[in-house]
Amino acid sequence: MAKEAVEKWLASFTDALSKHDYEAAANLFEDKDEGVYWRDLVSFTWNIVTFEGRAKIKEALEKTVPGHEPDGEWAIFKEASGADGAFESHFTFVNKRVRGRGYVRIREGKAYTFMTAAQELRGHEEKSGRQSTREQGVIPGVHGWPENWINPDKENGGSNADFNPPKRELHADVNPPGGQMKENWLERQEKERADLGMGTQPYVLVVGGGQGGVHLGARLRRLGIPHIVVDKVERPGDSWRNRYRSLCLHDPVWYDHFPYLPFPDHWPVFTPKDQLGDWIEMYVKVMNINYWTRTTVQSCKFDDAKKLWSVELTRDGKPLTLTPAHVILATGMSGFPNMPSFPGETDFKGKLFHSSKFPGGHEFKGKNVVIVGSNNSSHDIAADCCNCGANVTILQRSTTHIVTSDTLLNTMLAGLYDESAEKNGLDTNTADLTFSGIPFKMLPDIHKGAVVEQKKRDAKLLEGLTNSGFMLDHGEDESGLFCKYLRRGSGYYIDVGCCQLIVDGKIKVQPKAVVKQIHADEVELEDGTKLQADVLISATGYGNMNEWIKALIDEETQKKVGKCWGLGSGTTKDPGPWEGELRNMWKPLTQPQLWLHGGNLHQSRQHSLFLALQIKARMHGIPTPVYPVPFTHHAEGGYGK
C-alpha cells in the first residue's frame, strides 16, 4: 500500500511539473496555509528554504521549476512505510540540473511535508567509484599496466579467452606506454601546491580550517574546485587541541562522522579533543585538501567591477594577496568570546579569563574557582577543576537545560545516529536526509515528546539538581536541547558527569547570581553574597557569526547581511519573524560571493555538500537563479544578538 501510494504521488507530481501545470502540482499538497511544507536544499531554488502553505508552494514551484523540470525517474529509495492512509518515504529524483534525494509524507493522497535535496550536479559529478571518474593511479607503460596484466584465470590453467583488461585513459601529463614518467603523484601535488595562490588563484578561499573548513575542503577537492583552506593554527586540528584539557565531544560518534571517511568502529563514543585534532590532521592529508597553516586572513574586500575578492593575509608572517572568486567564512560559531566586564575587575588579584582560555583544572588544585555562566563550558570546566581538587562555585544567572548524554542518545538520536541505525543498514547520509525531511516548524512538537521521556529517564538527577538550587528549564516551550541549539546556540549542558558532582555537593551553585563587584580576592553578588575567589572564569559563551564579517570585511557588510543563525522562533535570543531555516547559513547572502559555513559536526558534514554544489554550479556558469532572493535579517538592531 505504502509503495503504491508514494509511487502514485511521485508520478502525478512529476507529470504535473513536466507539463508546467502548477495548479495540479499544488493540488497534490494538503489545502492549508499552515502545516504543509516544501523544503528545498539547493535543488530547485539554489537556496536553502522552506515554503509553508499550499499557495506559497505553488508560487515557489512556478518560479523555480522552469529550467529544473523532472528529467528521469523519481523513485522510492529503499522502501516506503506507513498505514491507514498515511505514508512516507525517501525517494531519488532527477531534474534538468541535479540528481537529488527527497522525503515525502502523504495523508489521504496529499503531501504535507516534501523535501528535496541536491546530491550532485548533472555533468559535474564528483570523482567516485565509477570507472569514468576515478583516477587511474598507476601509469600505463611505467607500471606495466594494463597491457601486462596477469590473467588470473590463465595462471590457474584456464583459457585467456574472456580476459579483457579495461581500457584506461592515460594521464595527460605522462608519456604513452613504454615512455618515461614525467611526474609521479607526489610531484604533481607539489607542483599544484607551489602554484596555487602564487600563480594560479584559487576559485574559493575558505577562511578557517576547523572541522567546517576541512569538510568543505574535502567536498571542493572531490568536485575539482581549486581551493585553499587557510588557518592561523600550527597544525590542522589545533582548533580542537587548543581547547581545554578535559574536553571530549558531547555528541556521540555516530552523529559526528566526516564526509566520505567515517570513523572506524573502535572509535570512542565521545571523541577526546586531541584525538579529534589528529583525525582532522589525517583527514586533510588523505582527502588531499589544499590547507595552509600559519596563515591569518587580515581583511577581505570585494571588487564589484571584477567580481573578485581581494584578500590580504599573512602566511608564515609574510604578507600576501589572494584574489578568489568566492570567500567562505568557516571561522566558527564559537570563535568570538563574549567577555563581560565586571565592576572592580582591575582590583582582582587572582586570574580572570574567558572559558576559551581555560588551561585545565590541574593548574587550580586547592584554589577557589568561581565560574560565571552555567552552560556546557561552565560544567566541563567546573568538573575538571573539582576533579583536580579545586573548590568550585558556579554562578547561575538564568535557567539551564540539562539532559544526560546517555538519555539524549537513547531518545533524540535513537534509530538515526546510534548502533541500532548501523545495524539496520541506515547510512549516515540517509540519516541526515531523514532529519532534513522534518521541517523546522514541526520540530518543537516532535521534540516535546522526547523531552517528556528525557525528563523521566533523568528524573533522579534533575530532582537532585533542583534540590541543590540549580535552576532548570527544558526550553521555553519544553522542546529541549536541539531546538535551543537551533534558536540560540546556547542555554544547555549535555551532561557527561558534572551534574552528579553538583548533586553530591562537590560543586556549589549560586542561583540567580549577578556579579555586583569584584574585590581583590572576592566576588560580590547583588544579593550581598561574597565568595572567596582565586580564579574567576567567564563561561559566558560566544558572539554571533556575523561578528566575523565585521572583523574580516567591514561593518557595512555585516549590517547588510544581518543576523546569522536562529530560526525566528520569537524565543529568547531568537527574535521573529519566523524564517523557517537557519539565517544566512550555507546559502546565498545579500553580499554576493560570500558564504558562511559552520555548525556542529552533523550540520557541517551535510551542509558542506550543499555549499560546495552551489559554488561548483557557479564555477561552471550553470544558471543558479536564487529564490527567494537573499535579504537582510534584522537590519536595524538585534542582528548580532
Ligand SMILES: Cc1cc2nc3c(=O)[nH]c(=O)nc-3n(C[C@H](O)[C@H](O)[C@H](O)COP(=O)(O)OP(=O)(O)OC[C@H]3O[C@@H](n4cnc5c(N)ncnc54)[C@H](O)[C@@H]3O)c2cc1C
Ligand atoms: C568547549 C566546546 C565544546 C564543544 N563541543 C562540541 C561537540 O561536542 N560537538 C560539536 O559538534 N560541536 C561542539 N562544539 C562547537 C564547536 O565549536 C564546533 O562544532 C566546531 O568547533 C565548529 O567548527 P568550525 O570549523 O565551524 O569552527 P572552529 O573549530 O572554531 O574553527 C574555526 C577556525 O578558524 C580559524 N580562524 C579564525 N579566524 C581566522 C583568520 N582570520 N584567519 C585564519 N584562520 C582563522 C581558527 O583558528 C579556527 O581554527 C563545542 C565548542 C566548544 C567551545
